[in-house]
Amino acid sequence: MLKITEGSFAVADAVRLSRPGVIAAYPITPQTHIVERLAEMVADGELESEYITVESEFSALSACLGASAAGSRTYSATTSQGLALMYEVCFNVAGMRLPILMTIANRAMSAPLSIWNDQQDSISLRDSGWIQFYAEDNQEATDLHFIGYRAIEDHRVLLPAMVCFDGYILTHTYEPVDIPTEEEVNGYLPPFKPYQRLDAADPISFGMYATPEYYMEFRYEIDQAMQRANEVIIQAGKEFGEHFGREYGSLVESYRMDDADTALVAMGSVCGTIKDAIDELRSEGKKVGLVRLRTYRPFPTMELKKALDGVSRVAVLDRNISLGSKGAVGLEVKDALYGSGIVVLDYIVGLGGRDIRKKDIAAITALVVQGKGDMFYGLRTEVL
Amino acid sequence: MVDRSLELFECGHRACAGCGPAIAARLMLKAVGTNSIIVSSTGCMEVFSTPYPETAWKVPWIHSLFENASAVASGIEAALKRQGRSEKVVVIAGDGATFDIGMLCISGAFERGHDFTYICYDNEAYMNTGIQRSGATPYDASTTTSPAGKRSFGNKRPKKDMPQILAAHGAPYVATASISYPADLMQKIERALNTPGPCYVQVHTPCATGWGFESEQTMHVGKLAVETGLWVNYEMMDGKVTKVKKVVRKPVEEYLKVQKRFRHLFKPVRQDAEIATIQAQADRNAEKFGLDIKVKK
Amino acid sequence: MPLSVGCTARPGKARGNRTGAWRTFKPDFKHDKCTKCGQCILICPEGCVEQREDEYYYPDLTYCKGCGLCAEECPAEDVEMRKEEK
Ligand SMILES: Cc1ncc(C[n+]2csc(CCOP(=O)(O)OP(=O)(O)O)c2C)c(N)n1
Ligand SMILES: [Mg+2]
Numbered sequence: 001m002l003k004i005t006e007g008s009f010a011v012a013d014a015v016r017l018s019r020p021g022v023i024a025a026y027p028i029t030p031q032t033h034i035v036e037r038l039a040e041m042v043a044d045g046e047l048e049s050e051y052i053t054v055e056s057e058f059s060a061l062s063a064c065l066g067a068s069a070a071g072s073r074t075y076s077a078t079t080s081q082g083l084a085l086m087y088e089v090c091f092n093v094a095g096m097r098l099p100i101l102m103t104i105a106n107r108a109m110s111a112p113l114s115i116w117n118d119q120q121d122s123i124s125l126r127d128s129g130w131i132q133f134y135a136e137d138n139q140e141a142t143d144l145h146f147i148g149y150r151a152i153e154d155h156r157v158l159l160p161a162m163v164c165f166d167g168y169i170l171t172h173t174y175e176p177v178d179i180p181t182e183e184e185v186n187g188y189l190p191p192f193k194p195y196q197r198l199d200a201a202d203p204i205s206f207g208m209y210a211t212p213e214y215y216m217e218f219r220y221e222i223d224q225a226m227q228r229a230n231e232v233i234i235q236a237g238k239e240f241g242e243h244f245g246r247e248y249g250s251l252v253e254s255y256r257m258d259d260a261d262t263a264l265v266a267m268g269s270v271c272g273t274i275k276d277a278i279d280e281l282r283s284e285g286k287k288v289g290l291v292r293l294r295t296y297r298p299f300p301t302m303e304l305k306k307a308l309d310g311v312s313r314v315a316v317l318d319r320n321i322s323l324g325s326k327g328a329v330g331l332e333v334k335d336a337l338y339g340s341g342i343v344v345l346d347y348i349v350g351l352g353g354r355d356i357r358k359k360d361i362a363a364i365t366a367l368v369v370q371g372k373g374d375m376f377y378g379l380r381t382e383v384l
Numbered sequence: 385m386v387d388r389s390l391e392l393f394e395c396g397h398r399a400c401a402g403c404g405p406a407i408a409a410r411l412m413l414k415a416v417g418t419n420s421i422i423v424s425s426t427g428c429m430e431v432f433s434t435p436y437p438e439t440a441w442k443v444p445w446i447h448s449l450f451e452n453a454s455a456v457a458s459g460i461e462a463a464l465k466r467q468g469r470s471e472k473v474v475v476i477a478g479d480g481a482t483f484d485i486g487m488l489c490i491s492g493a494f495e496r497g498h499d500f501t502y503i504c505y506d507n508e509a510y511m512n513t514g515i516q517r518s519g520a521t522p523y524d525a526s527t528t529t530s531p532a533g534k535r536s537f538g539n540k541r542p543k544k545d546m547p548q549i550l551a552a553h554g555a556p557y558v559a560t561a562s563i564s565y566p567a568d569l570m571q572k573i574e575r576a577l578n579t580p581g582p583c584y585v586q587v588h589t590p591c592a593t594g595w596g597f598e599s600e601q602t603m604h605v606g607k608l609a610v611e612t613g614l615w616v617n618y619e620m621m622d623g624k625v626t627k628v629k630k631v632v633r634k635p636v637e638e639y640l641k642v643q644k645r646f647r648h649l650f651k652p653v654r655q656d657a658e659i660a661t662i663q664a665q666a667d668r669n670a671e672k673f674g675l676d677i678k679v680k681k
Numbered sequence: 682m683p684l685s686v687g688c689t690a691r692p693g694k695a696r697g698n699r700t701g702a703w704r705t706f707k708p709d710f711k712h713d714k715c716t717k718c719g720q721c722i723l724i725c726p727e728g729c730v731e732q733r734e735d736e737y738y739y740p741d742l743t744y745c746k747g748c749g750l751c752a753e754e755c756p757a758e759d760v761e762m763r764k765e766e767k
Contacts, residue, residue: 021466022459050462055492059455062448062489066423066459069446072466074459092448097687158686195686198421198444198460200471204689205439207424207447214436218688395729395744396695401703402748406726437690438698566723600749600762603724 002178007138007170008033010177011077011103011163014145016047017185018101021072021192024052024063028082029115030167031105035077049075057082061089061102068098069206071197073149076100079167080107080121087125093160094129094222096207097195099152100160101145102130106268106319107167108352116353117167119268123296123320123328129222131161131229132296134267138175140248140294141165143240146180146189147248151236155195156228166269168353180244188243226298233295251300253292254307256282260289262365263308265333266317267293270349270356274317277361288365296329301336313343315368319350326374345373354378386417388570397440399432402599404589404606405478406432407563408505409440412476412587415573418443420472421464423457425481426450428512429505444471451485453477454493454502461498472577473500479520480510482586483544494553494582501576501583504546507591515594519544522614523665524658525645527594532648537658542665550584551623557581558620562588564606568617568629575619588615596644608639613666616673628673636663700727704747706762712737715759721751 005013012034015023023042025035041047050067054060057078064074078086083104093100104122108114122132133148135141141163148161165171196204210218230251237248255275257263264274271292281288291307293300308314314337318327325331330346337344345368350356360378367373392413399406405428416422424430424447433440434447448456453475461473477486482504490502509527510516517530517539526538551558557579561569569587576583590605592598597605609615610629614636617629637659640646649655670676710721721738722730729744730751740751752760 022462024459024462050466052458052462053496054455054458055495056488058452059458059489059492062452062455063459063462065448065452066446066456066461067463068459069456070421070460070463070467072463074463088449089452095687096448196689198446198471200419200421200444202691203418203442203444204691205434205441205445206687206689208434208436208439208688208690209431210436210688214684214688217684221684221686391728393728394692394695395727395741396698396700397727398698398700399726401726401746402750403726407724410726410728411723433695434690436688437685438695439690439692440695442692563724598749599746600753602726602748602750603754 002176004174004176006033006172006174007141007165008172009037010138010142010179011145012037012041013179014142015075016041017180017182018145018149018189019073020049020075022050022052022064022067022074023076024054024060025076025078026054026057026060026082028079030107030171031077031079031103033171034103034105057085058089061086061093064100065089065093065096065098068100069096069198071194071199073192074100075102077103077105079105080109083121083125084109090125090128090130095218097158098160099158101148101152102160102162104162104164105167105171106164114352117169118351119164119319122162122164126297126328129159130297131159133161133163133294134296135163135165135170136269136271136292138170138173138177139246141170142177142179143244143246143248146185147233147236147240150189151229151233153192154232157225157232158195159222159225159229164268169269184243188240230298230300248294250303251293251295252303252307253294255290255292257289257291257307259287261287261312262368263311263314264288264290264317264361264365265293265314265329266290267296267329268319270317270319273356273358274361277358280358281362281365286365293329299332304333304336308337308342311342313345313368315364315373316344316346317349317364318346321348321351343371347373347375347377349377386415388414390414390418392418392442394440394442396438397433398435400593400599402592402602404563404591404602405429405505405507407602408587408589409433409476411563411566411569412503412573413443415570416472416474416577419470420474421446421460423453423460423473423475425453425477425486427478427481429476429478431512450481452489453481453486455489457500458493458496458498461500475500475502477504479504479506479508480518483519483546491553494550494555497581499580501573501585503573504586505589506586507589507594509594511591511594523662524649526648527645537648537655547584547586547620551620555582555584556622557583560586560617562606562610562615562617564603564610565617572619597642601642605642608634608642612636612639613669613675614639616669616675618673625673628675630675630677632677632679633666633670633675636666699743700746701743704745704765706747706749707742707765708740708745708747708749708751709761709763710738710740711759711761713759714757716757718756720754720756721760724750724754726750
């Protein structure tokens with residue numbers, strides 16, 4: 001049913017409909033509305049979950065780890081400093097192959113302290129073995145929770161996932177969102193069937209240590225699962241389309257790419273602005289298009305290459321910076337297109353809540369045509 | 385009562401000969417039984433029992449990190465509740481994991497009142513990483529990060545009073561025990577398991593390698609700790625001490641002199657003032673807990 | 682054998698590690714003064730002492746590390762440690 005609702009509330013509805021047995025989360029801006037709404041749902045009996053009001057994000061994810069190993073579907077949500085506090089547990093969850101789903105309300109990392117949006121928080125966990133989805137709008141953020149659970153619980157995958165959506169820009173924005181019914185979701189997302197679990201009837205040891213004889217192969221297995229996740233997510237997205245009429249059959253989305261000679265690559269809510277800017281640039285006769293990444297892990301190298309086939313240049317917009325190098329998405333796009341002859345330039349934009357406007361997109365498009373890039377864009381030089 | 389004849393901890397584990405924590409693991413499992421889920425912290429017990437694929441645990445077991453066992457246990461307990469299952473959730477963690485790095489998670493889990501039992505096997509230092517001091521290391525013990533030297537008598541602070549901290553959280557049952565008193569230890573663990581809510585049992589587990597004594601002395605050293613009043617075996621219900629193991633006290637030096645970690649108190653010269661300080665700690669314990677059995681003369 | 686998913690294992694494999702090789706002293710259960718109290722079984726850190734049909738205790742030398750606790754703690758002094766002959 002189409003409902004005008006806040007992004008956080010739409011996500012909370014998606015979580016309710018996904019029927020997690022255990023929720024453990026700790027409040028942090030701008031994630032708070034999600035966990036508050038879930039607490040209300042539990043208090044009102046709309047959601048039958050064990051809701052653990054932990055004393056920290058570190059314990060939130062640790063509790064999810066235990067609950068998932070015991071065989072329950074589990075959920076958490078966090079951002080920024082909270083996600084950083086979970087760092088150690090994140091690697092652990094992935095290595096133990098526990099399909100926990102967590103919403104990330106993307107926010108900048110301190111210092112300086114900032115509660116506003118960029119994607120540095122989740123990007124900094126790119127090597128942890130978590131699948132990372134990035135939503136453009138609240139409908140997609142909502143839908144990715146169903147697709148996410150379905151894909152990660154598939155026994156070919158068994159990896160945790162972050163559904164990332166931009167803090168404030170999406171979390172606190174009211175938009176019409178189609179919230180499916182329980183029956184509809186139940187028809188798409190089956191009950192959680194753990195691959196293995198802590199159970200007195202069949203004792204298993206979880207979290208053993210691996211000597212050098214075994215460690216590399218376990219890491220290889222996680223990477224293999226990531227590779228398989230490519231296909232499983234696409235399949236789950238296609239089937240989602242069959243059930244709900246909204247198609248997510250690809251890890252990248254192309255916008256006006258047909259005859260484009262210049263492509264922009266980005267993730268998240270900025271893509272809405274980019275699409276509007278592209279419409280204007282097109283009306284001026286500029287052959288510009290957008291390739292939006294829906295997942296950053298697994299990185300959709302093949303799909304991206306295909307989508308960018310035939311362009312002359314690519315401008316990557318990074319809402320993060322690997323300090324001392326470049327933006328994390330830019331680096332990967334350069335790697336994917338290595339040897340293709342396509343020019344790839346990276347632009348660090350929108351850190352700590354700095355707006356990215358249509359005119360900025362036009363300016364970046366002009367810069368890439370001039371061959372200028374691999375830079376911070378939009379710095380206020382007067383304060384430097 | 386569960387069947388204590390069952391061996392739930394397998395031969396072939398890699399603990400040192402005469403390992404106190406290995407004895408604790410066996411005794412604990414006898415008391416806990418098969419209908420349980422064990423959560424371990426990183427440390428000696430985890431390492432000596434679970435190199436892939438050789439697990440020594442015959443009950444469901446999980447290890448995540450050094451400092452999060454009680455948070456993991458919280459999640460397991462919640463999941464079992466949701467699924468309507470009956471297994472008992474039991475944490476067994478080292479003193480470093482308990483007194484130091486795990487405090488946050490422990491405090492949270494006890495405050496929330498999860499139904500689980502937390503057992504700390506206390507070997508009074510970080511043994512797994514090479515015998516560094518912890519908040520459980522006793523006064524004057526020499527460890528690799530509190531070494532005795534020309535200007536040091538070893539660890540500068542007395543042991544943290546962890547049972548009291550957990551009692552202050554409202555834990556319905558808190559007890560201390562020692563592997564040197566196996567029947568008492570098993571009874572206390574069983575009592576903790578059968579008390580709803582978060583319960584805590586702190587078990588003294590002498591460590592031959594870390595404390596410096598011969599492997600056959602493990603039980604004897606543990607007994608001396610109790611007999612000198614430096615380790616007190618007691619129970620608390622709802623914050624009140626309800627039972628104490630009384631002893632005919634021996635002088636503390638009988639305990640100190642059999643361990644290399646206290647050798648500097650006797651050699652090259654005897655440090656009377658330091659020994660007196662430790663004796664005073666035992667005397668305070670005796671007074672606080674009413675330890676002394678009055679011997680009729 | 683292929684790896685488990687997530688580095689898990691079922692019980693049983695620990696027995697493959699024959700810790701008896703560590704031993705320099707070995708316990709000699711004399712079955713002479715033994716009162717069948719069971720202390721040796723209870724306190725063995727390996728859990729490798731068993732009671733057989735004759736009700737006497739026997740150490741499993743495949744795993745016994747020779748710590749000497751059974752000899753030290755036997756109230757009847759029925760167990761003696763001897764240098765291992767290899
Ligand atoms: C976050 C973190 N810090 C440090 C370590 C290193 N470390 C592993 S075990 C350990 C000490 C364990 O001490 P304790 O809990 O007393 O157990 P023991 O080994 O003495 O049985 C340390 C410091 C770690 N694994 N994780
Ligand atoms: Mg220790």
